[in-house]
Amino acid sequence: MTLRAEILAVGSELLTPLRSDTNALYLTERLRELGVEVGSRVTVADDPALLESAFRAALARADIVIATGGLGPTEDDLTREAAAAALGRGLHRDPRLLEMLKERFRRYRREMAPVNEKQADVIEGAIVLPNPRGTAPGQRVESGERVLILLPGPPAEMEPMFQEQVGPLIGERAGGSVLRTRVLKIASMSESDVEQAVAPVYKTFTNPRTTILGGPGQVELHLTASGASGAEAEARIEALATGLRERLPGRIYGEDGRELPEVVADLLRSRGLTLALAESCTGGLLSARLTDVPGASRFLERAYVTYSNRAKAELLGVEAALLDSVGAVSAEVAAAMAAGVRRAAGSAIGVGITGIAGPDGGSPEKPVGLVFLALDGAAGTRVRQAHFPGGRERVRYQASQAALEMIRRGLLGLASW
Amino acid sequence: MTLRAEILAVGSELLTPLRSDTNALYLTERLRELGVEVGSRVTVADDPALLESAFRAALARADIVIATGGLGPTEDDLTREAAAAALGRGLHRDPRLLEMLKERFRRYRREMAPVNEKQADVIEGAIVLPNPRGTAPGQRVESGERVLILLPGPPAEMEPMFQEQVGPLIGERAGGSVLRTRVLKIASMSESDVEQAVAPVYKTFTNPRTTILGGPGQVELHLTASGASGAEAEARIEALATGLRERLPGRIYGEDGRELPEVVADLLRSRGLTLALAESCTGGLLSARLTDVPGASRFLERAYVTYSNRAKAELLGVEAALLDSVGAVSAEVAAAMAAGVRRAAGSAIGVGITGIAGPDGGSPEKPVGLVFLALDGAAGTRVRQAHFPGGRERVRYQASQAALEMIRRGLLGLASW
Numbered sequence: 001m002t003l004r005a006e007i008l009a010v011g012s013e014l015l016t017p018l019r020s021d022t023n024a025l026y027l028t029e030r031l032r033e034l035g036v037e038v039g040s041r042v043t044v045a046d047d048p049a050l051l052e053s054a055f056r057a058a059l060a061r062a063d064i065v066i067a068t069g070g071l072g073p074t075e076d077d078l079t080r081e082a083a084a085a086a087l088g089r090g091l092h093r094d095p096r097l098l099e100m101l102k103e104r105f106r107r108y109r110r111e112m113a114p115v116n117e118k119q120a121d122v123i124e125g126a127i128v129l130p131n132p133r134g135t136a137p138g139q140r141v142e143s144g145e146r147v148l149i150l151l152p153g154p155p156a157e158m159e160p161m162f163q164e165q166v167g168p169l170i171g172e173r174a175g176g177s178v179l180r181t182r183v184l185k186i187a188s189m190s191e192s193d194v195e196q197a198v199a200p201v202y203k204t205f206t207n208p209r210t211t212i213l214g215g216p217g218q219v220e221l222h223l224t225a226s227g228a229s230g231a232e233a234e235a236r237i238e239a240l241a242t243g244l245r246e247r248l249p250g251r252i253y254g255e256d257g258r259e260l261p262e263v264v265a266d267l268l269r270s271r272g273l274t275l276a277l278a279e280s281c282t283g284g285l286l287s288a289r290l291t292d293v294p295g296a297s298r299f300l301e302r303a304y305v306t307y308s309n310r311a312k313a314e315l316l317g318v319e320a321a322l323l324d325s326v327g328a329v330s331a332e333v334a335a336a337m338a339a340g341v342r343r344a345a346g347s348a349i350g351v352g353i354t355g356i357a358g359p360d361g362g363s364p365e366k367p368v369g370l371v372f373l374a375l376d377g378a379a380g381t382r383v384r385q386a387h388f389p390g391g392r393e394r395v396r397y398q399a400s401q402a403a404l405e406m407i408r409r410g411l412l413g414l415a416s417w
Numbered sequence: 418m419t420l421r422a423e424i425l426a427v428g429s430e431l432l433t434p435l436r437s438d439t440n441a442l443y444l445t446e447r448l449r450e451l452g453v454e455v456g457s458r459v460t461v462a463d464d465p466a467l468l469e470s471a472f473r474a475a476l477a478r479a480d481i482v483i484a485t486g487g488l489g490p491t492e493d494d495l496t497r498e499a500a501a502a503a504l505g506r507g508l509h510r511d512p513r514l515l516e517m518l519k520e521r522f523r524r525y526r527r528e529m530a531p532v533n534e535k536q537a538d539v540i541e542g543a544i545v546l547p548n549p550r551g552t553a554p555g556q557r558v559e560s561g562e563r564v565l566i567l568l569p570g571p572p573a574e575m576e577p578m579f580q581e582q583v584g585p586l587i588g589e590r591a592g593g594s595v596l597r598t599r600v601l602k603i604a605s606m607s608e609s610d611v612e613q614a615v616a617p618v619y620k621t622f623t624n625p626r627t628t629i630l631g632g633p634g635q636v637e638l639h640l641t642a643s644g645a646s647g648a649e650a651e652a653r654i655e656a657l658a659t660g661l662r663e664r665l666p667g668r669i670y671g672e673d674g675r676e677l678p679e680v681v682a683d684l685l686r687s688r689g690l691t692l693a694l695a696e697s698c699t700g701g702l703l704s705a706r707l708t709d710v711p712g713a714s715r716f717l718e719r720a721y722v723t724y725s726n727r728a729k730a731e732l733l734g735v736e737a738a739l740l741d742s743v744g745a746v747s748a749e750v751a752a753a754m755a756a757g758v759r760r761a762a763g764s765a766i767g768v769g770i771t772g773i774a775g776p777d778g779g780s781p782e783k784p785v786g787l788v789f790l791a792l793d794g795a796a797g798t799r800v801r802q803a804h805f806p807g808g809r810e811r812v813r814y815q816a817s818q819a820a821l822e823m824i825r826r827g828l829l830g831l832a833s834w
Binding site: 015016020025028032037038039040041042043044045047049050053054056057060061211277279282283284285286287288290291292294295296297300301302303304305306307308310311315345358359360392393396 | 432433437442445449454455456457458459460461462464466467470471473474477478628694696699700701702703704705707708709711712713714717718719720721722723724725727728732762775776777778809810813
């Protein structure tokens with residue numbers, strides 16, 4: 001039987017619109033990997049009655065309850081008291097813990113204020129979980145078949161404590177079944193095209209389960225498998241991934257967590273090739289995304305943002321007659337931009353992007369979202385026309401993504417589109 | 418007395434790591450504006466026992482319970498049943514609602530599957546909340562002093578239903594006290610410097626309350642005031658904001674929701690001035706952020722990303738002797754880049770950025786994070802040296818933010834730093 005967990009995030013600040021609870025997301029993911037299902041996730045204000053009620057409800061419906069936060073020294077830190085009340089147990093001040101707290105303050109040459117003493121309060125029958133990175137220790141309480149775990153709120157303290165002291169214990173309880181997830185990434189294909197291609201394969205598998213996640217310019221296939229061991233789960237994933245690769249030849253750009261700019265940067269670096277960019281409607285976004293990769297100066301010789309026709313002519317040698325006859329947003333000008341920037345930079349590859357990002361500047365013949373992309377290299381010139389949906393930001397992002405995929409396909413000698 | 422609300426988000430998909438619950442954030446913010454405090458926020462899987470327990474707990478501790486999701490036609494949609502069970506009431510199928518559902522299907526020329534009929538199930542004593550944008554209607558149930566509201570999950574259906582049918586009712590219950598928030602934004606100052614400057618003022622106010630939020634390159638002051646009317650709350654905010662402006666002369670770049678690139682773009686456009694950029698370590702990020710503003714082509718003549726010394730020399734006229742003597746990362750080269758790009762583009766203003774974004778390329782004399790920024794215009798040249806903390810992405814972002822603030826200060830004739 002699958003164990004069920006509940007996650008309790010304690011703190012009024014988590015209920016303001018400014019903050020999101022990253023601890024709950026972290027714990028959801030870790031518990032899933034251990035084969036434990038998260039049935040509910042609760043965020044509670046620093047209020048004694050609310051907190052006690054939340055602990056009571058959680059202990060009534062979950063096998064494992066993990067609470068984060070509210071273990072500090074201030075008046076608002078009520079997790080210990082509320083958990084003890086919900087369990088119907090007392091709290092006692094642990095003298096050894098108190099000594100360790102005082103020692104910690106001495107080490108940092110600070111006086112320990114009396115208010116800190118309550119951090120040494122331990123629920124009857126609880127096991128203390130040391131917190132080497134902070135002052136508030138955690139606690140683990142067994143209550144019949146259930147287990148309650150209190151952890152501090154700061155992720156830098158909570159995460160290693162979970163990893164070292166809580167995870168292994170829960171894994172044992174969950175009977176050793178583990179989950180693994182792999183993400184297959186595809187750029188510049190629509191979610192429905194990906195779905196149509198892969199559905200006949202992934203629908204024949206129940207383990208792994210497949211989730212398709214579509215975003216601007218990218219589709220992700222999340223494969224999640226369970227197994228008696230990590231290796232078994234990985235083998236199940238590989239079996240399905242093999243089938244998916246056959247259905248999407250050359251389309252899956254990554255399975256190792258790298259994003260498209262990193263994949264392209266690594267290809268360029270491993271081949272010792274240089275790149276130069278001429279961007280119009282993307283306004284430097286492609287350059288910014290590529291140079292976010294460390295060491296980008298080794299392959300990116302230069303980039304131009306050429307909004308004006310004058311800049312296109314002066315810097316890229318795009319002829320005025322061409323601009324006049326077909327307009328700046330055209331396949332011809334994209335190709336001339338790519339060739340021009342490659343020539344100016346003396347780079348192995350040149351890229352040109354011109355289009356209409358909106359919201360203004362569209363026309364019936366050249367609507368908002370129309371983008372021309374060109375790739376110029378030793379093997380010749382490739383041009384692609386695309387029409388991206390959405391507002392200015394989405395159009396620009398999809399255009400940069402399509403350009404990256406175009407470079408990747410060119411470098412790997414894959415068919416144009 | 419402040420009313421207390423609990424938000425229940427229903428749906429197993431919300432407990433996977435891929436999804437976050439945006440409805441709860443939306444409702445938290447709207448309720449706060451109406452003067453209602455959110456005491457807890459719960460996310461529950463599609464499980465009848467869990468759901469009923471969650472409704473029971475919520476109804477025991479909150480004055481207002483709002484649940485989103487789980488109102489659709491599938492087997493997993495259990496919100497109606499669970500809420501009825503927690504209230505100890507029955508469900509009945511509303512014939513008028515059933516007819517409306519059938520009519521909706523007829524309108525779209527589709528056959529209504531029998532499974533859809535359960536969307537016409539109404540809790541005893543509930544008032545139906547019409548959903549003109551979807552098939553699942555909402556419900557409102559009064560139970561003693563408490564009120565339970567069920568809303569559909571899709572934000573496009575839920576948000577207008579809340580706005581039109583739920584918000585006004587809750588506002589009335591909350592006694593007409595309203596909350597308003599204004600955000601004052603400051604670029605390129607540290608959180609502690611801002612705190613030190615404004616603490617003597619904001620600490621004398623209890624209404625509005627002030628929250629200071631620091632991020633890379635930006636500090637925000639969130640002022641939240643309550644009042645009998647929106648105008649009263651706004652007046653209280655303005656009283657504090659006046660004091661804060663005096664403590665931070667010329668530092669608050671916006672109070673109307675606009676981000677720094679928009680503020681700079683609006684200044685340039687209103688003065689009819691053009692801009693050209695020469696970026697090294699920011700690699701196009703400044704250009705990408707500025708051109709994300711619609712209509713950027715009206716003020717951005719061109720931008721260069723000049724990583725190589727050759728590009729700096731060819732495009733910007735930075736002399737080889739200068740590069741050799743002081744190095745590419747220097748005040749002199751930043752100034753030469755700004756002047757060079759202004760000359761090449763024939764623009765009113767030129768900006769140059771050069772620095773070490775990391776993780777490689779640092780030295781004891783020129784460590785990672787060292788950045789020189791220059792602004793060149795009719796009034797002369799300004800150069801700033803900065804040392805930004807953090808990894809590559811943060812260094813680059815802070816450098817782009819500092820450059821934008823430099824342009825803003827130059828345009829407004831404010832002191833350099």
